[in-house]
Amino acid sequence: xxxxxxxxxxxxxxxxxxxxxxxxxxxxxxxxxxxxxxxxxxxxxxxxxxxxxxxxxxxxxxxxxxxxxxxxxxxxxxxxxxxxxxxxxxxxxxxxxxxxxxxxxxxxxxxxxxxxxxxxxxxxxxxxxxxxxxxxxxxxxxxxxxxxxxxxxxxxxxxxxxxxxxxxxxxxxxxxxxxxxxxxxxxxxxxxxxxxxxxxxxxxxxxxxxxxxxx
Numbered sequence: 001x002x003x004x005x006x007x008x009x010x011x012x013x014x015x016x017x018x019x020x021x022x023x024x025x026x027x028x029x030x031x032x033x034x035x036x037x038x039x040x041x042x043x044x045x046x047x048x049x050x051x052x053x054x055x056x057x058x059x060x061x062x063x064x065x066x067x068x069x070x071x072x073x074x075x076x077x078x079x080x081x082x083x084x085x086x087x088x089x090x091x092x093x094x095x096x097x098x099x100x101x102x103x104x105x106x107x108x109x110x111x112x113x114x115x116x117x118x119x120x121x122x123x124x125x126x127x128x129x130x131x132x133x134x135x136x137x138x139x140x141x142x143x144x145x146x147x148x149x150x151x152x153x154x155x156x157x158x159x160x161x162x163x164x165x166x167x168x169x170x171x172x173x174x175x176x177x178x179x180x181x182x183x184x185x186x187x188x189x190x191x192x193x194x195x196x197x198x199x200x201x202x203x204x205x206x207x208x209x210x211x212x213x214x215x
Contacts, residue, residue: 006064007162014166017059021052022177030123038120042113045124046106068158078154088148091134095141098133129186131193137202139179139193143171144200175199 023029025048034041073081102108103126112118119126134141150164182190198204 003066003068003158006066006158010063010159010162011166013059013063014163014170017055018166018170018173020055022174024048024051025177027123027181034120034123039113039118041120041124042109042118043106045103045109048124049106063159065157065159070156070158070161072156073154081152081154085149085152088145088152092142092145092149095134095145098130098135099142100128103128127182127185129182129189129193131197136197139197139199140171140175141202143175144202147171147200172200 030041030044033044100108102111106124108126109118109122109124134145138144147164147168150167153160179190179194
């Protein structure tokens with residue numbers, strides 16, 4: 001019974017984090033920020049990322065962590081899983097090379113603000129349409145490799161297992177709302193891209209010259 005209660009607490013805290021994270025990522029909030037602070041919206045992305053890390057830390061600290069081990073792999077299987085986890089981390093790094101990390105963190109926006117080149121219509125991020133690298137095989141390769149990295153674990157306890165399941169659900173829900181914004185921004189081009197490239201799991205091969213396609 002205590003395990004069920006602990007699971008419900010973890011779920012509730014994760015939902016609070018996920019809902020707040022999604023709300024503050026919405027364009028509705030960003031337009032409100034523009035009305036209140038104008039072009040200083042350029043600082044919002046960095047603030048959003050830092051506050052998300054702080055909220056996530058609070059979620060982790062408050063979550064119960066029952067001493068329940070679901071599995072503990074023995075050699076050589078634990079070594080194999082660690083290797084797979086390392087490969088998924090390499091894939092995550094590879095996928096990240098296709099994006100502007102400075103823009104993702106929020107530093108690029110602040111740099112443009114001080115240079116006087118920031119455009120308020122960018123909201124908090126200058127969205128780019130990426131079809132090269134890992135994005136030829138998955139529309140959300142960072143989410144895909146993150147799920148693999150979280151899932152490949154030689155020892156699994158109750159808290160971490162619950163966290164992985166909730167994270168996978170969140171990645172799927174988050175990608176849905178993210179794509180709504182991309183369709184709004186890029187229109188038919190992104191709709192064509194959706195038809196060519198799988199959403200998360202790269203289950204089919206795509207053309208190597210996808211970046212040159214008329215999409």
